[in-house]
């Protein structure tokens with residue numbers, strides 16, 4: 001059965017969110033420009049992560065633990081909890097599948113808002129159990145770009161990062177971040193906002209809160225050629241700028257909540 005996709009259209013554009021993974025799949029600004037990358041023929045298969053849009057990674061970022069890569073919720077059904085003229089709210093809680101791998105009672109509530117400020121996605125992590133838990137995670141945003149090698153990400157210059165594409169070596173970024181090959185960088189305690197200059201006279205401001213880190217990822221030509229779920233040359237069409245808490249796990253006390261968000265504002 002194809003999971004439902006919910007679409008919201010207002011004066012500021014159109015956004016679509018799938019119940020599969022609670023994943024934002026498309027965001028068009030009022031000028032009709034698609035701002036998120038998804039492959040032309042996305043592979044929708046139960047249990048398989050859907051590439052593109054904004055996957056929600058929880059309770060584990062990437063391979064930083066013993067759970068499946070990027071955690072559990074990107075391959076599970078979420079449900080629409082509410083919608084307004086400017087927001088779609090989706091939620092997921094623990095079930096037998098999640099408890100078998102991660103024995104905690106949780107509820108995630110994702111609020112996707114389309115307004116004059118652009119697109120904002122807020123994630124509320126609730127601990128419904130009687131003991132504290134800790135998680136890592138991210139809003140793994142795939143930004144659509146006209147040509148990634150023409151782009152520059154400003155705001156991270158002078159910052160130290162962990163280079164996951166080079167044995168997790170720690171390095172320092174000189175100048176703007178540019179992409180000519182594989183990039184997989186974790187900036188701990190990253191500043192906000194960043195500015196993505198598309199290289200065509202337009203830009204996107206990327207702000208975040210709650211999430212401590214920013215991860216910038218592009219597979220580059222070699223990795224992309226090995227992917228079965230996107231065309232080999234599409235590494236040029238995407239750049240992931242992810243609001244993440246990847247380095248230091250977030251602790252949520254019993255009955256407590258944590259909130260993190262990312263906001264994308266066209267300039």
Ligand SMILES: O=P(O)(O)OC[C@H]1O[C@H](O)[C@H](O)[C@@H](O)[C@@H]1O
Pocket residue numbers: 049062069070140164184185215216217240242
């Ligand atoms: O291919 P996926 O499982 O969706 O992961 C895609 C990417 O996510 C993050 O950005 C990680 O830093 C990368 O190392 C990883 O390759």
